Amino acid sequence: xxxxxxxxxxxxxxxxxxxxxxxxxxxxxxxxxxxxxxxxxxxxxxxxxxxxxxxxxxxxxxxxxxxxxxxxxxxxxxxxxxxxxxxxxxxxxxxxxxxxxxxxxxxxxxxxxxxxxxxxxxxxxxxxxxxxxxxxxxxxxxxxxxxxxxxxxxxxxxxxxxxxxxxxxxxxxxxxxxxxxxxxxxxxxxxxxxxxxxxxxxxxxxxxxxxxxxxxxxxxxxxxxxxxxxxxxxxxxxxxxxxxxxxxxxxxxxxxxxxxxxxxxxxxxxxxxxxxxxxxxxxxxxxx
Amino acid sequence: xxxxxxxxxxxxxxxxxxxxxxxxxxxxxxxxxxxxxxxxxxxxxxxxxxxxxxxxxxxxxxxxxxxxxxxxxxxxxxxxxxxxxxxxxxxxxxxxxxxxxxxxxxxxxxxxxxxxxxxxxxxxxxxxxxxxxxxxxxxxxxxxxxxxxxxxxxxxxxxxxxxxxxxxxxxxxxxxxxxxxxxxxxxxxxxxxxxxxxxxxxxxxxxxxxxxxxxxxxxxxxxxxxxxxxxxxxxxxxxxxxxxxxxxxxxxxxxxxxxxxx
Numbered sequence: 178x179x180x181x182x183x184x185x186x187x188x189x190x191x192x193x194x195x196x197x198x199x200x201x202x203x204x205x206x207x208x209x210x211x212x213x214x215x216x217x218x219x220x221x222x223x224x225x226x227x228x229x230x231x232x233x234x235x236x237x238x239x240x241x242x243x244x245x246x247x248x249x250x251x252x253x254x255x256x257x258x259x260x261x262x263x264x265x266x267x268x269x270x271x272x273x274x275x276x277x278x279x280x281x282x283x284x285x286x287x288x289x290x291x292x293x294x295x296x297x298x299x300x301x302x303x304x305x306x307x308x309x310x311x312x313x314x315x316x317x318x319x320x321x322x323x324x325x326x327x328x329x330x331x332x333x334x335x336x337x338x339x340x341x342x343x344x345x346x347x348x349x350x351x352x353x354x355x356x357x358x359x360x361x362x363x364x365x366x367x368x369x370x371x372x373x374x375x376x377x378x379x380x381x382x383x384x385x386x387x388x389x390x391x392x393x394x395x396x397x398x399x400x401x402x403x404x405x406x407x408x409x410x411x412x413x414x415x416x417x418x419x420x421x422x423x424x425x426x427x428x429x430x431x432x433x434x435x436x437x438x439x440x441x442x443x444x445x446x447x448x449x450x451x452x453x454x455x456x457x458x459x460x461x462x463x464x465x
Numbered sequence: 466x467x468x469x470x471x472x473x474x475x476x477x478x479x480x481x482x483x484x485x486x487x488x489x490x491x492x493x494x495x496x497x498x499x500x501x502x503x504x505x506x507x508x509x510x511x512x513x514x515x516x517x518x519x520x521x522x523x524x525x526x527x528x529x530x531x532x533x534x535x536x537x538x539x540x541x542x543x544x545x546x547x548x549x550x551x552x553x554x555x556x557x558x559x560x561x562x563x564x565x566x567x568x569x570x571x572x573x574x575x576x577x578x579x580x581x582x583x584x585x586x587x588x589x590x591x592x593x594x595x596x597x598x599x600x601x602x603x604x605x606x607x608x609x610x611x612x613x614x615x616x617x618x619x620x621x622x623x624x625x626x627x628x629x630x631x632x633x634x635x636x637x638x639x640x641x642x643x644x645x646x647x648x649x650x651x652x653x654x655x656x657x658x659x660x661x662x663x664x665x666x667x668x669x670x671x672x673x674x675x676x677x678x679x680x681x682x683x684x685x686x687x688x689x690x691x692x693x694x695x696x697x698x699x700x701x702x703x704x705x706x707x708x709x710x711x712x713x714x715x716x717x718x719x720x721x722x723x724x725x726x727x
Contacts, residue, residue, distance in 0.1 A: 361516060
């Protein structure tokens with residue numbers, strides 16, 4: 178009976194919903210195989226372009242002077258790593274991000290918590306902070322250099338400013354969007370203001386706080402480049418500027434790859450470190 | 466003894482949610498507030514819970530006025546409202562922070578035993594079904610040994626089977642400390658199953674229309690004749706309460722008088 182039905186609907190194309198459903202119901206195993214294939218498909222394009230370019234330079238169809246082939250980029254990266262230069266630059270960059278991120282994130286959390294927890298404080302703080310947020314952060318550079326000098330302090334300050342705003346907005350928004358119904362549970366059990374913050378508000382905002390911190394960290398990486406453009410003698414951003422001035426595109430691309438790897442690693446580290454705090458979350462992430 | 470005295474509530478937008486509610490509930494009595502939607506049942510419960518303030522009148526528990534959440538009043542909401550970051554046992558223990566560890570543990574494990582979720586103690590709320598979550602919420606309210614327990618349509622989102630089993634769990638827990646229970650419901654069967662008295666409410670503004678004693682022996686047999694007739698009586702009263710207001714004889718006479726005057 179069912180076989181007949183399927184046959185019939187196959188013959189008719191997908192004219193009946195049952196027939197279409199029967200046809201479009203692959204086994205879970207088949208689904209998984211298709212998924213793996215699609216991941217490989219994503220790698221295919223960059224890999225093919227890299228190989229094509231490599232071949233084109235290798236066989237003399239292109240010079241590869243301004244766009245170096247992948248092999249030369251990797252050689253440069255390897256060379257920088259071997260002489261220890263890469264580590265000097267990477268640690269300098271990472272240290273700046275760490276310092277800037279710590280200052281910006283702490284300030285963002287404090288101000289976000291203040292503005293999220295009290296209506297009066299929000300009216301006091303939020304307009305000013307929003308106005309400051311509207312200023313492109315790079316515009317602070319000349320002022321920071323005048324105030325803090327050309328060395329580390331001005332760079333860290335710029336990164337901190339970049340990190341501050343997403344964290345501030347994320348934390349304040351998270352507190353404001355805490356479910357009133359859960360807050361009421363706290364009221365029923367007569368929690369004090371502090372206990373309410375500790376036992377209900379804090380855990381409730383954690384997932385969004387993690388997201389805010391992650392986007393803050395992403396911006397930290399963005400601003401460290403801007404900071405290192407304004408006269409640094411070390412750091413991955415310096416490698417970029419140096420590569421441009423010395424006409425070494427392979428060095429620029431090597432620095433870009435180093436940025437990508439470091440950024441991804443830092444983000445993963447943050448996610449890993451905060452996972453125990455949000456493992457109760459009922460989301461799909463765990464199943465992905 | 467819980468006493469509501471000339472209680473009324475007018476919301477900021479001018480809606481009269483409750484008007485002149487007078488009710489007293491004896492110790493260990495279970496009363497059911499029944500009525501259609503919008504007749505202020507939930508508002509009344511929130512006032513007793515101390516979550517909202519009455520516009521006029523007073524609520525007293527053993528003579529003590531209530532205008533903020535009171536330690537002897539517990540509430541179970543329509544939704545379980547479990548804290549998703551706490552395990553089942555930590556959720557049950559939420560209101561017991563002031564007790565020492567061993568006492569807290571004993572009460573929680575006893576309550577979980579009683580609601581049949583002992584083996585789920587260390588799981589997250591997200592892993593439980595709706596009925597199980599609501600059982601945890603009931604246990605959370607009971608472990609503080611409240612004198613008055615308020616239930617705001619706690620079973621309305623559940624299917625009939627789950628509801629019947631939850632009624633048993635509820636009565637099982639109630640037997641232990643015998644608190645006063647105020648149950649809001651729109652399910653007449655549920656009211657007759659659980660309550661000693663049905664209080665029928667009327668909308669616009671919310672007020673009490675009638676009170677019916679339900680003096681059936683426990684445990685109550687849903688199939689028995691007395692149960693059926695009690696359900697029918699409550700239904701009849703509900704019907705009455707929902708009838709449009711009849712023009713009062715006074716008004717009629719005035720109008721006639723006016724007609725004559727012309």
